[in-house]
Amino acid sequence: MKIRNAKFGIGDVVRHRIHPFRGVIFDVDPEFANTEEWWNAIPADVRPSRDQPFYHLFAESADTEYVAYVSEQNLVADDSGVPIRHPQVRALMTPDAAGTYHWKVDAGIVH
Template sequence: FDVDPEFSNTDEWYESIPEDHRPVKEQPYYHLLAENEHSFYVAYVSEQNLVEDPSGEPVDHPDIPDLFGPFENGQYPLHFQLN
């Protein structure tokens, strides 16, 4: 739902990633609505680690109504201006 042109989180967050899996800072980082089998959350993901969801199905995340309008024609309109 948002993007930073390059890494813009804390050094503590960055250093918590194991060094052999740590992405470079000089790439876009995305704020994503995510989920796992236990919870919904907001993720901060480097461009190199993005994985497409080709299903075209609506997303079931409790924060959707706060950020987007109704799902139409395969997409959600944003309720705010991106960076």
């Protein structure tokens, strides 16, 4: 098994390289760890490799906020500096001066 280091970390702000959404990473899987149903719902011609990091995001588009699961190959850093409006980010995380988000101490998150 090839060991890969994740390109992004918890709290990083990223955007999808194709689809118009961005978000804050709140968890990382070293390789695909979702359901077969989820996997098979991705069209085969754009389905990413399973053997790369996958990221859980507090995501937002122009119209809505949601949780997304995205392969590393489809993410790029978002250096826009625009704050994330996702309500779970505001409730659980706070940004530092560089724009990276960190868990709030009083949010009840166990590390």
